Structure formats: structure tokens, C-alpha cells
Amino acid sequence: MTKAAKADRLAELMARRGGDEGGAGLWTEALRRLRRSKMALIGAAIIAVFLLLAIVGPWVAPHGPTAQIWRGEVFPNQGRFVGPRSGNWLGLDHLGRDELSRMLIGARQTLLVGVVSMLIGLVVGAxxxxxxxAAATLGGAAGKRVDTVVMRITDMMLALPSLLLAxxxxxxxGQSLTTVMIAVGVVQIPIFARLLRGSMLGQGGRDYVLAAKSLGVRRRRIVLTQIxxxxxxxxxxxxxLSLATAIIEAAALSYLGLGNPDPAVPEWGVMLSQAQRFFDNAPMMSVYPALGIVITALGFTLLGEAMREALDPRLRG
Structure with a gap:
């Protein structure tokens, strides 16, 4: 075994030792803690229901989301709002469309916007x-300059309120669903960037890194394979956690009229925006999409906080 291979093996063993508890891997122990966490179970259950609805929604929706079958029954034509009934479990919207069908189809649109926005922020930010x-860990004048420039740009982005920036x-x-995804994703970039940089700087002083350096392993190799x-x-x-934020911010942009230019396409933020005009006569039109957004965001937040506690070494024991 070469000297570099021995150093990598030693660094790997020390990394595992620093992240293990009782011989169990970091993620194995975290999963064990998550199974015992009521907060994690509740969050996972909410997310599972949301994902199920988003996947099977188009097939189980009782009616077409754009079909104005009962338009003659609803206000403003008749001056009233048709609430829940046997053929329409959540009632009708202002154009006589089935509210339940639109909620089910809108779940997929909301999930799509949230996931794509989060992925944009995650990939670019990471x-x-x-x-x-890496520049800060490798050291040197050039590395410090790169780190300084990147972090100052990140600080400027963080200085702006996230919703205002979006x-x-x-x-x-311009107005489109793609615009919403990009806008919300860009807002997430500095959060992921600072988090990963700080975590890498924290790992740079760990014992396994010092051991690898003492054995002559190149710093670049240590950064890429260990840190x-x-x-x-x-x-x-x-x-x-960012999924919850992305769903809320995407709904906010859609509510402000910056989302999908086609109002017939159901999306919870658009539905909430359309319902605000009729809140006095039909408050439930606003309550349904608002509850969907709040409960879904709550599910991701609960699971994210539980994961944070499970992975926190200070709470492991």
C-alpha cells in the first residue's frame, strides 16, 4: 500500500470515528433518532400525503381542473357561493370549477415549483x-482573495430581504412559472453557499485532516475526498428546510401576479390570489389553498428541524 493510500485510509477511519457513536455511522444513528422523534414522524407523514396527492392527483381528481361545469350555479351569476356538497366535496370556485380537483392538480404544480427552486439554490449554492x-481551506494569497470576493458577493445577496430580491x-x-422557480432559487443560493463554506472550514481543523496533512497528503486531495x-x-x-421556504415564497410571487400567466392552470398561490376578491362572500375559497401551503411547509419544517437535531453531535448521546 502506497503512502498516499495509507494516509487516505487513516483519514477515512478517523473521519468515521469522529462521526460515529457506538460503532454506528452518522446517518445510521441519525435515522435511529429520527424514528424516535414525534416531530420527524409527523413531518414525514405530512410530506408523504403531499407527495401522494401530487403524484396521483391527476388520476383521482373527480373533474377537470379547468371545466366550468357549474358556472351557472355560482356567484356572481347567482350571487352566492356553492359550498361542499355530494358532487363537489370542497365546493366550487368563482367560475364554477370543482375546488377539490383544482387542489389536487395544484399540489403537483406547487411541488414542482418548490423542488426545482430548491434544486437551483442547492446546486449553485453548493x-x-x-x-x-476549498479556497479558504487550501490557503495561500490567491485562495484567500477568491474566498473574500465570493463571500462579499454572498453577503450582498443576504443583505437584501429574500422576498424583495425574488x-x-x-x-x-417577466411573468411565468419558470421565472418564479429561478427567482426563488436565486434567493436560496447564498444560504447554501455560506453553510457549506462554514462546514468545510469547521472540518478543516478536525483530527483526521491534521493526520492526513502530517502524512504528506496533498491539500487538494484532502479537501475533495475528506473535508x-x-x-x-x-x-x-x-x-x-428550504423546500418549505421555497413553497411559501413561490406562492407569494404567484399571489402577487408574477407566476403562471395562465390563471386557468391550478397552483395554490394562484388559487389564493384569485380567491382574495371573494373573501367576504366565500372565505373557504381562500382557506383551502392557504391551508395546503401552510400544512405542507409545516411538514418540511418539522422534518428538517428533526434532521438537524438528529445530526447535531452536541445532542447525540
């Missing part, structure tokens, strides 16, 4: 954070 963290981006790019893989746990947790 790349930026990895470059900055609205500004969406307003410049970076051991720094991703907080980023994964943040991705779960």
Missing part, C-alpha cells in the same frame, strides 16, 4: 460554497 470553502428578479424576467464529503450533512438538512 458549488459556490465548495469553491469558497420579486425584483421575477419583475425583471467536502464530511461537510454535506448540514446542507442536506437545509435543503429540507
Amino acid at each position: 458549488l459556490v460554497g465548495a469553491v469558497s470553502g 420579486v425584483s428578479i421575477a419583475a425583471v424576467m 467536502l464529503p464530511n461537510s454535506v450533512s448540514p446542507v442536506i438538512v437545509q435543503a429540507t
Whole structure:
């Protein structure tokens, strides 16, 4: 076995030792703690229901989401709102469309916007954070300059309120669902970047890194094969929490009229925006999509917080 291979093996063993408890891997023990957490179970149950509805919604929806079958029955034509009944479990909207069908179809649109937005922020932010963290960890004048420039740009993005930044981006790019995804994703970039950079800097002083350095392993190899893989746990947790934020912010942009230009396409934020005009006469039209957004965001938040506690070494014992 070569000297470099021995050093990598030693660093790997020390990394496992630093992340293990009673011989169990970090993620194995975290999963064990999650199974015992009521908060995690509730959050996972909410997310599972949301995912199920988003997947099977188009097939189980009793009516077409754009079909105005009962338009003659609803206000403003008749001056009344048709609430829950046998053929329409959640009633009708202002155009005589089945509210339950639109909620089921809208779940998929909401999930799509949230996941794509989170992935944009995660991928770009992790790349930026990895470059900055590697530059700071490797040291040298050039590395410090790169880290300083990247972090100052990140700080400027963080200085702006997230929703204001998202609205500004969406307003410049124009009204579309893609615009909402990009706008919300860009807002998430500095969060992931700073988190991964900070985690990498924290790992840079661990014993396994010092051991690898003492054996002559190149710093670049240590960063790529040891420090970076051991720094991703907080980023994964943040991705779960960011899904909740992305869903809320995407709904907010749709509510402000910056989402899908076709109002017939059901999406919870658009449905909430359309229902605000009729809140006095038909409050439940606003309650249904609002509850969907709040409960879904709550599910991701509960699971994310439970994962954070499960992966926190200070709470493991």
C-alpha cells in the first residue's frame, strides 16, 4: 500500500470515528433518532400525503381542473357561493370549477415549483460554497482573495430581504412559472453557499485532516475526498428546510401576479390570489389553498428541524 493510500485510509477511519457513536455511522444513528422523534414522524407523514396527492392527483381528481361545469350555479351569476356538497366535496370556485380537483392538480404544480427552486439554490449554492470553502481551506494569497470576493458577493445577496430580491428578479424576467422557480432559487443560493463554506472550514481543523496533512497528503486531495464529503450533512438538512421556504415564497410571487400567466392552470398561490376578491362572500375559497401551503411547509419544517437535531453531535448521546 502506497503512502498516499495509507494516509487516505487513516483519514477515512478517523473521519468515521469522529462521526460515529457506538460503532454506528452518522446517518445510521441519525435515522435511529429520527424514528424516535414525534416531530420527524409527523413531518414525514405530512410530506408523504403531499407527495401522494401530487403524484396521483391527476388520476383521482373527480373533474377537470379547468371545466366550468357549474358556472351557472355560482356567484356572481347567482350571487352566492356553492359550498361542499355530494358532487363537489370542497365546493366550487368563482367560475364554477370543482375546488377539490383544482387542489389536487395544484399540489403537483406547487411541488414542482418548490423542488426545482430548491434544486437551483442547492446546486449553485453548493458549488459556490465548495469553491469558497476549498479556497479558504487550501490557503495561500490567491485562495484567500477568491474566498473574500465570493463571500462579499454572498453577503450582498443576504443583505437584501429574500422576498424583495425574488420579486425584483421575477419583475425583471417577466411573468411565468419558470421565472418564479429561478427567482426563488436565486434567493436560496447564498444560504447554501455560506453553510457549506462554514462546514468545510469547521472540518478543516478536525483530527483526521491534521493526520492526513502530517502524512504528506496533498491539500487538494484532502479537501475533495475528506473535508467536502464530511461537510454535506448540514446542507442536506437545509435543503429540507428550504423546500418549505421555497413553497411559501413561490406562492407569494404567484399571489402577487408574477407566476403562471395562465390563471386557468391550478397552483395554490394562484388559487389564493384569485380567491382574495371573494373573501367576504366565500372565505373557504381562500382557506383551502392557504391551508395546503401552510400544512405542507409545516411538514418540511418539522422534518428538517428533526434532521438537524438528529445530526447535531452536541445532542447525540
